[in-house]
Amino acid sequence: MSSAPSSSSSSMVCYNPECKELKPERPRKGWRLRTGELAELCDRCGSAYEEGRFCDSFHLNASGWRSCESCGKGVHCGCIVSSNAFTLLDPGGIECIACARKNVILSSNTAWPPSLFFHSTLPERLKDLSVKNWSQLAGSGPVPWRQAPSLFGSITPSEMHSRVPYEVDISAAINKLNAGERIGVTSLEKRKIEDFSERLQNGSLKLGARDALENGTAGRNCEDQINSCLNLGQQPSSLKEEPSTPQFGLSVPYASASETNGQVGAAGSNLRPTPPPMPKQFIGNLHSGVDSPGETQIRNARPRADARGRNQLLPRYWPRFTDQELQQISGDSNSVITPLFEKMLSASDAGRIGRLVLPKKCAEAYFPPISQPEGLPLKVQDAKGKEWIFQFRFWPNNNSRMYVLEGVTPCIQSMQLQAGDIVTFSRLEPEGKLVMGFRKASAATPSDQENETNRNGNGVSMQGDAELADPSSWSKVDKSGYIAKEVLGAKTLISRKRKSSTLGSKSKRLRIENEDMMELKLTWEEAQGLLRPPPNHVPSVVVIEGFEFEEYEDAPILGKPTIFSTDNMGEKIQWVQCEDCFKLRKLPADALLPSRWTCSDNSWDPERSSCSAAQELTAEELEDLIPQSVSVASKKMKAAKLDSENLEAMEGLDTLANLAIMGEGESLQSSSQATTKHPRHRPGCSCIVCIQPPSGKGPKHKQSCTCNVCLTVKRRFRTLMMRREKKQSEKEAETTRKKQQVSLPDKFDNESNLTSNTGNSPNQKREFHDGSDDEPSRMKSSTSPFKGQIDLNIQPEREDELSPGSDSGGIIKFVQDNPARYLRQQRLSSSGGSENSSGNLSQRDGGDAIGDKLNNGINLGRNLHDASDDHPSSISMKASASTTATG
DNA sequence: TCCGTGCATGGTT
DNA sequence: TAACCATGCACGG
Structure with a gap:
C-alpha cells in the first residue's frame, strides 16, 4: 500500500498498487481510506473488492494472513482492505465476520462482561459465552471497536466501510489528527452517505434486514430497529434496513429526529463530537432485565432497556465523548472504548449521601442485571485508572425501580465533581472494565448547547479536550476561577435548570452561580x-x-x-x-x-x-x-x-x-x-x-472568540472574579469594623439606612435580588454593612450601575433617576474640567457613573471593576442595598 | 444528635 | 397519563 497514490480521487490510475490500470470514468469504489475517501479502483479490482476476494487476488503473498478459528477460512488481517472482515477473539486468534456474526446470534443476550462484577455472579456457562461474545462485539485488542457493529449485519467488504461517525476508531482518529487530516465530519458524512447511497443503488450493499429475521429480532424489535436505523443515523450502514431510504439520518449523525419527544430532532444539523451511544456491545450487555430471554438487542441504536421496546435512552443520557475523551480513557493501551451513557449530576448525586441515581434505562441497559434490591458491587475505574467499587442497586419505586450507585462520594470527591457536572460511563475493552469519566459543567452539556462552534471540524470539543487532558485543571481553581471560566457555559446550566429544576437549590455551587449571574444579567x-x-x-x-x-x-x-x-x-x-x-x-x-x-x-x-x-x-x-x-x-x-x-x-x-x-x-x-x-x-x-x-441550542461563541461581545463579557467576568475576592475581604473587614464600632451613635445608623433607602428607589429596576433567597446570610450581612459609619463614597444611584440588570439602559436610568446630577456632571465635563478637578469624591464618582452608564451595558464588568477598585466599600453597600431592596 | 438507609412524594417529561 | 427521577423524610442504629 505504500506505493498507493496519495489521493485516491486525484490519481488517474487504479488505487490498487498492484494494478496499473487506468481508472474508468466512473471508478469503482473500494475500501475506506484513512482520509475518509474511498479507494477508487478499476473495474477489475473493484469487482474483486466487492466480491470479497481482493486480498485473495492481490495480497496472497503478503504477510498477515490468519485463519478463522471457526471455519478456517483465511483472512488477511494485516490489511486495510480486510480490516473489518474479522474480529479478534479473547483467547487469541481471529474469527471471520461471518462466523462471528453467527456466534453473536446464537448467544446474543448474554454478554455482560463478568469482569465488571466485583464478584462475578454469572454462571460459568454464561460467562464463557459472554466473554467470547463480548470480545467479539467489542472488538478486542488492536481492532478498533468500530468493527463490532459490523457484526450486526451481513457483512460485505463494501458495507463494512460505510461507517458512521460515532464509530470512533481511536487510532485512526489520532492518526488523522496527527497528520492534520481533520476532515470535517459533515463532508465526511456526506461522502459516506453518497457512498452508501451509491452502493445501495448498485446493489453492492447488502442490508441487514435478513439478519434481523435470522437472529430472531424480527417482529417487535424490527420496528425499533428500523426506526432507529432510519432516524437516528447512528448506526453503521450495515445495520440499515431500509434500502429505499439511503439518507437514513446520517445527515444528522448525532441528533435523533426520532426521539419520541422530538427534542433532539430540533438539534438539526449540529454535530457532536462523538456520536450517540451506539453501544456496539449493545447486543451483549443489554441484560435481559424484564426482557424475555433469548431476545436480542441487535441493531438497536440505543438501548432498549425493557420489554416494552419503545423505550429508548433519553438523549440527555447519550454519551458525548470526544475522541480525546475516548483516548484519555483508553490511555496508551490498545483498549477500545464503548461510550455508554452520561449523566449530569444532580445535587443529590453530588451530595454527601453518596448515591448516584442512575437513569433507569441506562442502568438496565448497561449495568449487570440485578434482581435483588441489594444489587451488586460494581467495579468502576476512573479516568486515571483508579478503581472504585460501587454498590449498584435499586429500590422499588412506583411499581418500577430506581437504580442507584452507592458509595460514589469518594469517587466524586476525587474527581471534584459537583452538581451540574457530568459523569460519563463507558466500557473498556477487551478488559470489560466499566470506566467512569467526567466532564465539568463548562465543557459539558453539548446536549444542551448543541454547540458546534465549540468544536473543530472533527466535532471534537476543544474545551473538553483541555479538561480531559488535565482533569484537575478545573478543580484546581477556586470557585471564582471556575465560574469565570465557566461563564459562557453558564447559560447552559441555567437553561437546564429552568427546564427541569433538576439541579438542587441546595447546591452551594449553584448558589454561587446564581450570584454571579445576578451580576451578569442583562435583561x-x-x-x-x-x-x-x-x-x-x-x-x-x-x-x-x-x-x-x-x-x-x-x-x-x-x-x-x-x-x-x-x-x-x-x-x-x-x-x-x-x-x-x-x-x-x-x-x-x-x-x-x-x-x-x-x-x-x-x-x-x-x-x-x-x-x-x-x-x-x-x-x-x-x-x-x-x-x-x-x-x-x-x-x-x-x-x-x-x-x-x-x-x-x-x-x-x-x-x-x-x-x-x-x-x-x-x-x-x-x-x-x-x-x-x-x-x-x-x-x-x-x-x-x-x-x-x-x-x-444554536451557535455559540467559541472560547477563543474575540468579538466585541465576547471580549466584553470576558472582561466582565474577570471583574466579577476580582469583585468577589474583594467582597470576601471586605466582608471580613466589615465584620472586624462592626465589632469595633458597635458603640457608635444611632444617627449614623440612621444615616446609613437613609442612604440605603435612597438607593432603593422604587423606580429602579431590581434585578439583583434573586440570590437573596439563596443566601440569606449574605443578605443579612449586607443589610447595613456600614452601620455606624458614614461612607462618603456611597452613591445610592450607583447602585443601579452596579445592578447588572440595570446597566443597559445605563445612562438612561441614571439620568432618569438623577437628571440633575447627570447634568451637573456634563457641565463639568464640557467645561473641560477633569472629573477629579472638583476634588469631590462624590462628583468624581458620579462622573464615573456616567461613564459607566453610557457604556454599553455589557461593558459593565470593566466599569464595575474600575469602580470597585476605586471604592470598594461602596460596591458592597450597593450590592447590599440592592439585595435588601428586594429581599 | 447525627448519619445512613429505604421509601414516598411530587415535579417533569 | 404514565414513567422517570430528584429529593424529602421517616426511621433506626
Missing part, C-alpha cells in the same frame, strides 16, 4: 437596547402587547448605546459618549458604533475627534435630550430577523441573548416579570430573546 430589554438597525435599513415598527418593536429584515447591529435626537436643522442625529472623557459627541443617526467608542473614533467630526475638544452639547440641550432618550429607551425594544451572513452581529446577539436568557432564567421575580411581558410567546416573534434557540 432582554437591555440586550435589545443594544441593537441598531443595519445600515441603510429602516426598521418596521410593530406593536406587540403595548411595546414597540423595531423589526429588521437584516441582522441588527450591536452597538454602543446612544441617544437619538434631532438637530436644529431637523436632521436625525445621535449622541454618543466617549468612553475616555465622557463627553457627548454628535454623530449622524446612521453611524454604527463599536461597543467601545472614544473621541478618537469620531471620524464624522474631526474637530471633536479628541478628548480635549469641548463638548458640543450645552447643558440646556442636554436637558432637552434626556427626557427624550429616557422615553425612547424605556419603551423601545428591538426585534430582528437575523441574517445569518452577519456573523458578528449574530455572535453578539447570541451572547446577548444568552445573557438575557440567563437573566430571565434566574427566575428572579423581576426577571420573570420581564419574561411575562416579553412577547416571546408570540409565534414568529423575532426579537433577540425569541431568536435565541432555547436551552442553549
Whole structure:
C-alpha cells in the first residue's frame, strides 16, 4: 500500500498498487481510506473488492494472513482492505465476520462482561459465552471497536466501510489528527452517505434486514430497529434496513429526529463530537432485565432497556465523548472504548449521601442485571485508572425501580465533581472494565448547547479536550476561577435548570452561580437596547402587547448605546459618549458604533475627534435630550430577523441573548416579570430573546472568540472574579469594623439606612435580588454593612450601575433617576474640567457613573471593576442595598 | 444528635 | 397519563 497514490480521487490510475490500470470514468469504489475517501479502483479490482476476494487476488503473498478459528477460512488481517472482515477473539486468534456474526446470534443476550462484577455472579456457562461474545462485539485488542457493529449485519467488504461517525476508531482518529487530516465530519458524512447511497443503488450493499429475521429480532424489535436505523443515523450502514431510504439520518449523525419527544430532532444539523451511544456491545450487555430471554438487542441504536421496546435512552443520557475523551480513557493501551451513557449530576448525586441515581434505562441497559434490591458491587475505574467499587442497586419505586450507585462520594470527591457536572460511563475493552469519566459543567452539556462552534471540524470539543487532558485543571481553581471560566457555559446550566429544576437549590455551587449571574444579567430589554438597525435599513415598527418593536429584515447591529435626537436643522442625529472623557459627541443617526467608542473614533467630526475638544452639547440641550432618550429607551425594544451572513452581529446577539436568557432564567421575580411581558410567546416573534434557540441550542461563541461581545463579557467576568475576592475581604473587614464600632451613635445608623433607602428607589429596576433567597446570610450581612459609619463614597444611584440588570439602559436610568446630577456632571465635563478637578469624591464618582452608564451595558464588568477598585466599600453597600431592596 | 438507609412524594417529561 | 427521577423524610442504629 505504500506505493498507493496519495489521493485516491486525484490519481488517474487504479488505487490498487498492484494494478496499473487506468481508472474508468466512473471508478469503482473500494475500501475506506484513512482520509475518509474511498479507494477508487478499476473495474477489475473493484469487482474483486466487492466480491470479497481482493486480498485473495492481490495480497496472497503478503504477510498477515490468519485463519478463522471457526471455519478456517483465511483472512488477511494485516490489511486495510480486510480490516473489518474479522474480529479478534479473547483467547487469541481471529474469527471471520461471518462466523462471528453467527456466534453473536446464537448467544446474543448474554454478554455482560463478568469482569465488571466485583464478584462475578454469572454462571460459568454464561460467562464463557459472554466473554467470547463480548470480545467479539467489542472488538478486542488492536481492532478498533468500530468493527463490532459490523457484526450486526451481513457483512460485505463494501458495507463494512460505510461507517458512521460515532464509530470512533481511536487510532485512526489520532492518526488523522496527527497528520492534520481533520476532515470535517459533515463532508465526511456526506461522502459516506453518497457512498452508501451509491452502493445501495448498485446493489453492492447488502442490508441487514435478513439478519434481523435470522437472529430472531424480527417482529417487535424490527420496528425499533428500523426506526432507529432510519432516524437516528447512528448506526453503521450495515445495520440499515431500509434500502429505499439511503439518507437514513446520517445527515444528522448525532441528533435523533426520532426521539419520541422530538427534542433532539430540533438539534438539526449540529454535530457532536462523538456520536450517540451506539453501544456496539449493545447486543451483549443489554441484560435481559424484564426482557424475555433469548431476545436480542441487535441493531438497536440505543438501548432498549425493557420489554416494552419503545423505550429508548433519553438523549440527555447519550454519551458525548470526544475522541480525546475516548483516548484519555483508553490511555496508551490498545483498549477500545464503548461510550455508554452520561449523566449530569444532580445535587443529590453530588451530595454527601453518596448515591448516584442512575437513569433507569441506562442502568438496565448497561449495568449487570440485578434482581435483588441489594444489587451488586460494581467495579468502576476512573479516568486515571483508579478503581472504585460501587454498590449498584435499586429500590422499588412506583411499581418500577430506581437504580442507584452507592458509595460514589469518594469517587466524586476525587474527581471534584459537583452538581451540574457530568459523569460519563463507558466500557473498556477487551478488559470489560466499566470506566467512569467526567466532564465539568463548562465543557459539558453539548446536549444542551448543541454547540458546534465549540468544536473543530472533527466535532471534537476543544474545551473538553483541555479538561480531559488535565482533569484537575478545573478543580484546581477556586470557585471564582471556575465560574469565570465557566461563564459562557453558564447559560447552559441555567437553561437546564429552568427546564427541569433538576439541579438542587441546595447546591452551594449553584448558589454561587446564581450570584454571579445576578451580576451578569442583562435583561432582554437591555440586550435589545443594544441593537441598531443595519445600515441603510429602516426598521418596521410593530406593536406587540403595548411595546414597540423595531423589526429588521437584516441582522441588527450591536452597538454602543446612544441617544437619538434631532438637530436644529431637523436632521436625525445621535449622541454618543466617549468612553475616555465622557463627553457627548454628535454623530449622524446612521453611524454604527463599536461597543467601545472614544473621541478618537469620531471620524464624522474631526474637530471633536479628541478628548480635549469641548463638548458640543450645552447643558440646556442636554436637558432637552434626556427626557427624550429616557422615553425612547424605556419603551423601545428591538426585534430582528437575523441574517445569518452577519456573523458578528449574530455572535453578539447570541451572547446577548444568552445573557438575557440567563437573566430571565434566574427566575428572579423581576426577571420573570420581564419574561411575562416579553412577547416571546408570540409565534414568529423575532426579537433577540425569541431568536435565541432555547436551552442553549444554536451557535455559540467559541472560547477563543474575540468579538466585541465576547471580549466584553470576558472582561466582565474577570471583574466579577476580582469583585468577589474583594467582597470576601471586605466582608471580613466589615465584620472586624462592626465589632469595633458597635458603640457608635444611632444617627449614623440612621444615616446609613437613609442612604440605603435612597438607593432603593422604587423606580429602579431590581434585578439583583434573586440570590437573596439563596443566601440569606449574605443578605443579612449586607443589610447595613456600614452601620455606624458614614461612607462618603456611597452613591445610592450607583447602585443601579452596579445592578447588572440595570446597566443597559445605563445612562438612561441614571439620568432618569438623577437628571440633575447627570447634568451637573456634563457641565463639568464640557467645561473641560477633569472629573477629579472638583476634588469631590462624590462628583468624581458620579462622573464615573456616567461613564459607566453610557457604556454599553455589557461593558459593565470593566466599569464595575474600575469602580470597585476605586471604592470598594461602596460596591458592597450597593450590592447590599440592592439585595435588601428586594429581599 | 447525627448519619445512613429505604421509601414516598411530587415535579417533569 | 404514565414513567422517570430528584429529593424529602421517616426511621433506626
